[in-house]
Amino acid sequence: MKEKLAAIAKSFSKAILAFFTTIALGITFFMAYIMMAPDDWPKPFYLVYRIPTAVPASEAVAHAAEAEPVQASVPTEPPPAAEVEIRAGQxxxxxxxxxxxxxxEPSGRRYIKVNIVLEYAPTDLEYYTMGEEEKTEYLTEFYAEIETKQPVINDLLITLLSSQTFESVYTAEGKETLRTQIIDFINTRLPEYRVIFVYFTEFVVQ
Incomplete structure (x- = not known):
């Protein structure tokens, strides 16, 4: 009897072992089919693999720029200085x-006798807002500088006057033209001092 029970137990154990072995093999083959078979074959489910990819440097910089916008510094230019209009006599x-x-003139008998007063714009436009003492000091320095240029100025005036003809200066229109020529002639050659008006206190043409 005992031998019969032992045989039954041994057979049962073999059956159990065969059962679990079959299940294990079935699961193995099942997973192998899921993983190895092509995706166009019928499967109860499909595996999806996510592979992390590196973000390109240019794209990363673009994202960073969008995330933290940097306000570009714009160089500021100083406002242009306002021009001061200086009228005759100022x-x-x-x-x-x-x-x-x-x-x-071909004959050399005609001449011009003229007394010329030049009116200059101050080299420092703050002159008009200076106090009396400061203004006096500025005028002293300015006239001293002009005095050193006087030989050059006289030479320029004589050169320009000697190039004129009787017909070009004896009329009122000719006198105004000469006035403009004097301003341009001196300002071109002495640009550091700007002549703004010319006055004739004596004007004789013979």
């Missing part, structure tokens, strides 16, 4: 003395 007067110069 500048600094400089007497050049009387000039007697032969005109550019």
């Amino acid at each position: 500048g600094l007067m400089v007497e050049t003395g009387t000039k007697i110069v032969n005109l550019a």
Whole structure:
């Protein structure tokens, strides 16, 4: 009897072992099919693999720029200085003395006798807001500087006057043209001092 029970128990154990072995093999083959079989074959479910990819540097910089916008600094330019309009009589007067110069005539008998006063714009436009003492000091320095340029100014005036003809200066229109020529002639050659008006206190053409 005992031998019969032992045989039954041994058979049962073998059956159990075969059962679990079959299940294990079935699961193994099942997973192998899921993982190895092509995705177009019928499966109860499909595996999805996520592979992390590196973000390109340019894209990372772009995202960073979007996340933290940086306000570009714009260089500021100083506002332009306002121009001061100086009217006749508001500048600094400089007497050049009387000039007697032969005109550019073939006969050489005609001449011009003229006394010219040049009116300059101050080299420092703050002159108009200075106090009396400061203004006096500025005028002293300005006239001293102009005095050192006076030989050059006289030479320029004589050169320009001697190039004129009787017909070009004897009329009122000719006188105004000469006034403009003097301003341009001196300002071109002495740009550090700006002549703004010219006055003729004596004007004779013969």
